[in-house]
Amino acid sequence: MxxxxxxxxxxxxxxxxxxxxxxxxxxxxxxxxxxxxxxxxxxxxxxxxxxxxxxxxxxxxxxxxxxxxxxxxxxxxxxxxxxxxxxxxxxxxxxxxxxxxxxxxxxxxxxxxxxxxxxxxxxxxxxxxxxxxxxxxxxxxxxxxxxxxxxxxxxxxxPPTNVVIHEFAHKIDMLNGDADGNPPLPPGLTPQIWRDTLMEAYHDFCAHGTKAPYRAIDPYAGESPAEFFAVLSELFFVAPDNMQSIYPKLFDLYKTFYGFSVLGGRDQ
Ligand SMILES: [Zn+2]
Incomplete structure (x- = not known):
């Protein structure tokens, strides 16, 4: 040190x-x-x-x-x-x-x-x-x-929501410019892995968001990649079981991004 x-x-x-x-x-x-x-x-x-x-x-x-x-x-x-x-x-x-x-x-x-x-x-x-x-x-x-x-x-x-986590997720997203679903990434994540995983889930949600089990996610997530990132951040912390079962790859991505998960302890 x-x-x-x-x-x-x-x-x-x-x-x-x-x-x-x-x-x-x-x-x-x-x-x-x-x-x-x-x-x-x-x-x-x-x-x-x-x-x-x-x-x-x-x-x-x-x-x-x-x-x-x-x-x-x-x-x-x-x-x-x-x-x-x-x-x-x-x-x-x-x-x-x-x-x-x-x-x-x-x-x-x-x-x-x-x-x-x-x-x-x-x-x-x-x-x-x-x-x-x-x-x-x-x-x-x-x-x-x-x-x-x-x-x-x-x-x-x-769907479970949390307006505080939502708005502060936007703040994290804005650290490198406009809120666009591409926040600055910690070690262990590349922009391509981030973008591919987030956008795959986003397009899937836009196509199927009105059906079960997607109804566990606030439909506002379909507004844009920026809102999808923020709404899924709410879900990641407030209802992690739901997120893990609907979007397991995205759940693992968020776990690396935020550095921990309630379901699996600290990531790094
Ligand atoms: Zn928002």
Whole structure:
């Protein structure tokens, strides 16, 4: 270990000690999230550390007067920390802010058409990852995926989703440019293996997505390769059994990409 690595490790240890999350708050947060119930104590301990590091690096603020409580902050950070559990905060470089609306919101983003006319969409959305900007999320959508939210919708048989993981997967994808389903790859993956495996599954989903067993996947995955990557990232963490049985090759690819899986432990 060189001097820089030793200093970085010392700094991390100091942050973890100084900004440690209270036990009761952490327990309440992880007990609220159904998909964490099968995580091992070692994985949860690592998630707690990544959550603290995330909270020290990012600001989570409320929009239009929405009050962000310590539990809400912790719930958002704990889910955002899942995709970077092994890879670390470097995957969330280039932005500092997470903004929460109380419910689905109109995107502040504007876009220009081919004639140079600027538009703003007026359909409410659950979340948005702005290029080189903040991640914006609807608290209502986050709450719907907690135990408390699910209790309000006992008949809900929609595919499992997670808006926090979805938007942060887009952020990872944007590390090397536009969100296009081609994120920067860790050692062990080549662009060709990544593209071939992802696109094979994407085309298969576009052809068969309305039939069983594909109905376990949010149909929004068929919008584009970028959305397919983000939606399948949700499934990889929230319902790994489903993903492994529907797309085993893609599941193994994601396991190498994210560096671990709940079903098979750490990959590298
Ligand atoms: Zn998306």
């Amino acid at each position: 060189n001097l820089y690595e030793r200093f970085a490790r010392f700094k991390t240890r100091r942050i973890l000690k100084r900004y440690a999350l209270p036990d009761a708050l952490w327990q309440e947060a992880i007990n609220s999230l159904p998909f964490l119930s099968c995580w091992t104590p070692a994985m949860l301990a690592r998630l707690r550390e990544q959550t603290v590091l995330f909270l020290c690096d990012k600001t989570i603020g409320g929009a239009q007067g929405f009050c962000v409580t310590p539990l809400i902050r912790t719930l958002v950070a704990a889910q955002a920390a899942v995709p970077i559990l092994v890879r670390g905060l470097g995957w969330y470089a280039g932005f500092k802010t997470v903004i929460l609306y109380s419910s689905d919101f109109i995107s502040p983003a504007e876009w220009e058409d081919e004639w140079g006319i600027v538009h703003q969409d007026n359909e409410p959305i659950l979340g948005e990852a702005m290029p080189a900007g903040p991640v914006i999320l609807s608290w209502q959508s986050i709450h719907n995926a907690t135990h408390a939210g699910k209790a309000l919708m006992p008949e809900d048989d929609l």
